Amino acid sequence: MAEARGEHLELAGITKSYPGVRALDSVDFDLRPGEVHVLLGENGAGKSTLIKVMAGVHRPDAGEVRVDGHPVRLTGPDHAEKLGIATIHQELALVGQLTVAENIHLGRPPRRFGIVDRARMRRQARELLDRLGLDLDVDATVGELGVAQRQLVEIAKALSTDTRFLIMDEPTAVLSRAEAGRLFGIVGELTRDGVGVVFISHLLDEVAEIGDRVTVLRDGAKVGEVPASTDPGELVRLMVGRSIDQQFPPREPRIGDVQLEVRGLGTDGLLDDVTFTARAGEVVGIGGLVGAGRTELVRAIFGADRYDRGEVLVGGRRIPSGDITAARAAGLALVPEDRAAQGLVLGASVAENLGLATLGDRTRAGLVDLAGQRRAAEKSVRELGIRVAGLDQPALTLSGGNQQKIVIGKWLLARPRVLILDEPTRGIDVGARAEIYELVNELTAAGTTVIVVSSDLPELLGISDRVLVMADGRLRGELDGAEATQERVMALAVTNQQAVTNDTDGGGHEAPFRSAHGRRPGAGVPQEKGETDA
Structure with missing residues (x-):
């Protein structure tokens, strides 16, 4: 952490209410130069309201905001920006049709004689990207970039002003582990330059890696401020007010007859000859990297998108391509990846x-x-x-x-007979996650088939009886719970080779993942073989 220069952002006794709800109750919070102050809490704990007060979006009912020891009455985000407070919200505020340079200077492009100075805009954008170590084309259209690249453009945009305090609301929620690591490197550079960072995350393994201090909110009140090195179990207890003994509640699978059959499903450029079955009372996980075709697959199964080849059957009944009404009537249900836009x-x-x-x-x-x-x-x-x-x-x-x-x-x-969950816990706190896992257990105990798409490998392995791994629109292999490890899933996700059992690292056998279900997941269930063609 950089040495403090006497500059800081402070919130004292902040209270904010909405009709019927007290979102914040006398909350104190401060941010020092060169540190990462992590903000934790369940969904609804008040995190978003607190950062909106910092960003000038909301005015508190009581309490005050101080910058460098001086009380300020923030009149809006522009006012906060002038004071050096920049915010990167969970929903990125970028315009897909504009270039990287135009987005970085969105709303405040450099001008010369009243006309936008595009040469200076491009040059300044390039200088900022170079400072962050980002190899992006300033003339590229943002809509053509990947999620991780758009996230980095949002950071560059926030830093295009004289930013001293940067608020990041779940910046890693849509990033892979490698992309998150790159983001952490950029945050490290910023703090070495004296920028103070507020970091919101639901991933507790990130806290010690990125943070210096942690403030925990619960039900709108501050319940603790602890070092980032605090044991994750203690952080969970502070967040939810109780201990969660098991992240993945145990269950004893009772596997029944086949309820879902997918045969040779193909869509030009997206899916290629995907075949698998899923049975009553079974949780089938679908893993793979971003762009592997997981979401495209489940949308095709549900009828949200048409497919060109193959067929989908529920209870032996064929579902016409692109027919959501028929899919629903047969007992299919889809909880989409983007709950706000599609759910x-x-x-x-x-x-x-x-x-x-x-x-x-x-x-x-x-x-x-x-x-x-x-x-x-x-x-x-x-x-x-x-x-x-x-x-x-x-x-x-x-x-x-x-x-x-x-x-x-x-x-x-x-x-539903078959419930498909696409990234069901993305952006969800640890307490709500446990409740959703319990719900999955209840559904499968009643005979429902559950299909789970997840980029969170521990989650995928922790709740699935079998894991199907996709890459480039194809099903690259299948692992049951006794075989499934993060290493094996990733090996299938990044190569075209069949999963190899009894892998060794030169020092002994790799320990297979054991689920919390009480026995080997998928025991007694016929297993389809992994694909072997390269």
Whole structure:
């Protein structure tokens, strides 16, 4: 951590309420130059509200913001920016049709005689990217960049002003481990230059790696400030108010008959001859790198996208390509990767969102059984532990974890035979994750087939009975729980070679992953073989 120069950002006694909810209750927080101050808490703990107060988006009801010891009344994000406070929100504020240089200077391009000076804009963008060690074409269109590259453009954009305090809201949520490591290197450079960084993350293994101090919020109140080296178990206890003894709750799989069959599924340029089955009571994980075709596969299975070859069968019944209505009628359900854009109507209420998947079932002669919909929504809120002020609360005002529960809950009301979860815990805190894993256990115990796409390898291995690994739109191999390790999954994800059992590292056998299920996952389930062609 760089030596403090007497400059700091401080929030004292910050209180903020919304109708029916106290989001922050007398919270103290400070940020020093050259440090990374990690902000932890469950979804709904108040993290987003606190950083919005820092960024000038919200004005507190009580308390004050101080910069370098002087109280300031932030009138908006522009005012905060002038004071050296920059924010990178979880939803990136970039324009896909504009170039990297144009996005970096978005809203404040350099001008000469009142005209945008494009040469200077490009030169300054190049200098900033060089400072961050980023090899990006300043003339490239942002919409053509990958997620990680867009994240780095957002950082460059934030630093294009005279930034002293940088707020990063879950910057690694959509990054691979290698990309996150690169981001951490950039954060290290920034702190060596004296920039103070607020870092929000739900990944506890990142805390000690990136942070200096940790502040934990729970239910809008500050419950602790501890060193970043604090044991993760203690951090969990502070966050949720209790210990979580097992990250992945144990279960005893009861595997039944085949419920889902995918045969030779292909889409030109996206999917190539994907074949697998999934059985009642089974959790089948789908792993692979970003761009491997995982999301394309589950969207095709559900009928959200058409496919060119092959077929999908549920309970032996063939589902026509691109027919969501037929897929739903057969018992398929999909919780999409982007819950905000594809899984919710953000402006609609909790009750309205929970009723979306069953609206047709509760409609007679053009009239909707609103009372029945509301009773079902009340039951879902209660059983799933969705934290809301009321059923009429807009979905956009909820935390990410509670939004995800609504997306899952609306499909549970439809009683699916096969539930597909695409990145179900992305951006979700440790407490909500455990609740979702428990829900998966309950569903499989009742005979539901669950398909899970996840970029979080420990999660994928921890809840799956079998793991299918994809690369370049093809199914590269399959591992059951006794065989599956992070190394084996990655070996299939990055090469075209078949997984090799009994791998050794020269010093002995690699220990296979053992799930928390109490026995070898998938025992007694016929296993399909990994693909061997290169």
